[in-house]
Amino acid sequence: QVQLVESGGGLVQAGGSLRLSCAASGRTLRTYAMGWFRQAPGKEREFVATISAGEVGTYYAHSVKGRFTISRDNAKNTVSLQMNSLKPEDTAVYYCAATTRYASSLPEDYDYWGQGTQVTVSS
Numbered sequence: 697q698v699q700l701v702e703s704g705g706g707l708v709q710a711g712g713s714l715r716l717s718c719a720a721s722g723r724t725l726r727t728y729a730m731g732w733f734r735q736a737p738g739k740e741r742e743f744v745a746t747i748s749a750g751e752v753g754t755y756y757a758h759s760v761k762g763r764f765t766i767s768r769d770n771a772k773n774t775v776s777l778q779m780n781s782l783k784p785e786d787t788a789v790y791y792c793a794a795t796t797r798y799a800s801s802l803p804e805d806y807d808y809w810g811q812g813t814q815v816t817v818s819s
Contacts, residue, residue: 698722698794698808705790705813708782712817716777718792718810729799730768730775731806734788734815743801744790745777753799760786782817789814 704716716732731746745756745766754766765778775792790813793806800806 698725698728700792700794700808700810702790702792702810702813705815707816707818710782710784710817710819712782713778713780714782714815716779716790716792716813716815718775718777720773720775720794724770725768725773725775725794726770728794728796728808730766731793731795731800732766732775732777732790733793733803734786734790735812736788739788741791741803743803746799746801747775748799755799755801757801779815782815784817784819787815787817 699721701719727749729749732744733741734744735741743757747754747766763781768775792810794808795806797805
């Protein structure tokens, strides 16, 4: 069993930056692919970014590519999402997730989820 806790959310002006962190306990994340998803009010949960277990590959949603960067520190058992050039449409609850499968953009492929952290971008 893996427990995930997100942190780093908050209120930021458009054009600003935030760094989200996801800390894991229970098991090492070394063998898990990790993903970040987000859900805005009234919308379905959508894929943001994913990173493979071996750090070989990263993949981003088109809407965040070039602005967001996913990374992991297996020694610290954490995954981060650096978000730059934030836009009001990035406002959502952001979730990290872990899977023993491949790095995927599909929420149903993930086994473990955090509780989420709110990101609000003002215009």
